Amino acid sequence: MFESELxxxxxxxxxxxxxxxxxxxxxxxxxxSAVKIGRQYRIEKCDLLDYLKNNKIQRMA
Incomplete structure (x- = not known):
């Protein structure tokens, strides 16, 4: 049904x-990124993973 967990x-x-x-x-x-359903927010697991990937600090050489 849904590919991404909320x-x-x-x-x-x-x-x-x-x-x-x-x-x-x-x-x-x-x-x-989040979806607002009524007065509540839901975050797709893939969006959380994207956030973590995009905010990863690279090790300096």
């Missing part, structure tokens, strides 16, 4: 080990 901001905060409010701020700033 995560709640709370689940994302647990995965990233950051505050729930920080996840909401990241959504509102457009740092992480």
């Amino acid at each position: 995560l709640t901001p709370s689940e994302v905060s647990d995965i990233l080990k950051i505050n729930y409010r920080k996840v909401l701020d990241m959504i509102l700033l457009g740092d992480i």
